[in-house]
Amino acid sequence: MRDGAYVQAVNGARLDLAAGECLALVGESGCGKSVLASALLGLLPGNAETAGSAFLGALDLLAADERTLARTVRGRRVGLVPQSPAAHLTPVRTVRSQLEETVRELNGVRRGPRLRAAAEEAAERAAFPIGHLDRHPHELSGGLAQRAATALALVGDAPLLLADEPTTGLDRDLVERTVDELRRHIGSERALLLITHDLAAAERIADRVAVMYASRIVELADAADFFGSPGPRHPYARGLLDALPEREFTPIPGMPPELGALPAGCAFAARCDRATGICGTRPALTDGVACHHPATVPLEAPRA
Template identity: 80%
Template sequence: MTERAPVLSVRGLSVRFLMPGGHRVAAVTDAHFDVAPGECLALIGESGCGKSVLASALLGLLPGNAQTAGRALLGDLDLLDADERTFARTVRGRLIGLVPQSPAAHLTPVRTIRAHLEETVAELTEVRGRTALREAAEAAAGRAAFPVTHLDRHPHELSGGLAQRAATALALVGDAPLLLADEPTTGLDRDLVDRTVDELRRHVDQGGSRALLMITHDLAAAERIADRVAVMYAGRIVELADAAAFFGAAGPRHPYSRGLLDALPDRAFAPIPGLPPELGALPEGCAFAARCDRASDACAALPPLRGTVACHHPHAVLTEAADRA
């Protein structure tokens, strides 16, 4: 971690949903993490583990039956305390640039990319006047490597890759310190995944003070660009590790993270047995114990996040490297 103040500092963030009949669903529980300037943190986990809920909480997009606890500091602003007005006027686009999951659905079908960009530039910056707006929009397109020749096209006339670049260009207009990419590569081809995440990485490297929080279930995309990895399971962050060690020889320390990596087709291709628990009926102790081959009586108690991992029986640091040596 760098000495510079983090761009986003999340402390004890929890989200629960109140369901009909007084039922409670703990979608996110006690999440702690920082994202430093120039850093890319990948939040990984399977669908339904709570990672999209966490993103929605940061963007103020939770539905009315959600309750939050904890803090999420972006500069001096606590995102969990901000009201809709604050989100609309100062957060979305200005403090957090959102790279959406499906750009085709994110763009208005009847308007050209130029119209999208000009509108966003006029909304988020001081640029005024037709020619100035036009130039600013073209510059914004250029920053995301969107070809100026395609600016007058409508979203449906673009390939998946160009649509993703258009969405990224929009996210970059406000020069927000935090980029939040929510499953930016879902449904894209491998080549396109690589290009998309490489571009996201480039925006972080060029910005200098910009940070990227990428939410994804695509481990290969995370491996490609992340500095650090946060693994989420059943609403909790169970491992928060350095990406090089996590994907490298050392390997992850939490048995769940290890299982996820082993499920990759270029590794063991072996699924983790069983299903994740229901967020509405979580066990008292470690939520992964039921699927874990290292589970013991100790796992009946909830493991706190100690060092990089929340587990009673984590894999030792560098065991694999030692085995190989």
């Protein structure tokens, strides 16, 4: 709720994620991606309301109480790489002390050289420089703070890793190194939900892609089909790829609607050159796309 009015930040989202898989959730800022991640971990503000189910094994995350989430879910069953690492790092403690505390709590390594070595190993996994471990968060650049938060998220080897914009503030080399490490986290019993608007990072590691627009999932596709041929089927998803510099570099016209004032029909219709009268009714997600006029022509390959 905002200013006394309800805002549908996430509406009707239906996703599945199997062990061994990376699902990339992509879309413009403000479409609801990070709200979805916060809901799964019980981190929404107190005036937020949730409905539905989100099962991790037999546990419904949306129905779990705070005690269960704090003691058995966060860090142990679900690891979070936060969008704003400065808000998740304790400002008065060094990165080393926070890593050692997390290793001690999640992995049972209590003290001495083993604890120190385990903390340094966790830092190396996230490309965090050992020489900066004894610094406080305010002494770190945005990119280093992001890598510190990634290191903390990887400690527990949680079955599900939620990475919310994990490449913010990183140069391209570190983007690739970071997402490759996140991909290595996936195993026979582990999965990754990558929330990003870095489509190059998603293309590098994702198995499937979910596109969110104005609180709703508008397309679900295999990554190979989405980034290759035939390409996305929803006009908005095609617009995202066409806006990339290595493709047509053509921005999507207009602006997304406010989540507190969504239209009754297709939320993308006002920006879409395919829109007709039927778009005044809301399309269902059918065969992986929520559109009355999905694309059928293969997308052109990126320019060399």
